[in-house]
Amino acid sequence: MPPALLKGRKDLDAYAMEFPARLRDHLTVEEVVDGREIRVALIGNDRIICLPLLEKVAGQRQRVCPADLDETLALQITESAITAFKAAGCRDYARIDVRITPAGRIIVVAVNVHGILAYRGSFAQSAQAAGLAYQALINQIARVARERYGSFREIEK
Known part of the structure; x- marks a missing residue:
């Protein structure tokens, strides 16, 4: 059903x-949570890096990156996302989806670890806004995983 x-x-x-x-x-x-949808791309384990925040425009396919947020709200969203990343036991990378309610509350609605590295996806778009090409993004995630596993080979063009 x-x-x-x-x-x-x-x-x-x-x-x-x-x-x-x-x-x-x-x-x-x-519960259906109304509000702005922000996607937070995180890379890391002990030290977690937050890529530029991305907003998915409601009812459209449009994504805005970096999201138009004031600095205080962006920091609160980042802190909430990192807390969710750790609480869910994520490793290496994840995308945390949050909603900002009309009242200004930040609610984590999803912790995504699979199927989020599409070439034209929001994670890659956040990386691009940070100056990371797609191959560099994948290599960065592999480097972070290497810190846990001990081996790594760069992906070449």
Whole structure:
């Protein structure tokens, strides 16, 4: 059954009844968080580097990098993302997605570690804004992993 947008407990109860009883305890319920979507690309382990923050414009494919944020808010977002990175046990790299609610709260909505290194993806776009070409980004992630594993070979053009 596909995900559903429900508007309260009554809708949730009705939706849950559509599943076999043995599956009802395994449903995942998430609150929809309105607000600006910021993607935070992080690289590192002991020392974590934050690439320029990227904003995904709501309802569009457009991404703005660096995101238009004041310095204080950008720092708070970065700190929240690094806290989430560590709490989730991430290693080497991750993309943390946060929402800034209309009231100004920062909410971590996702910690992504797979499928985030597409050549034209948001992680690569953040790297480019930091002056890192795609190959340099991949090499940087490999260097960070090497610190844990002890071997590394540069990717050549």
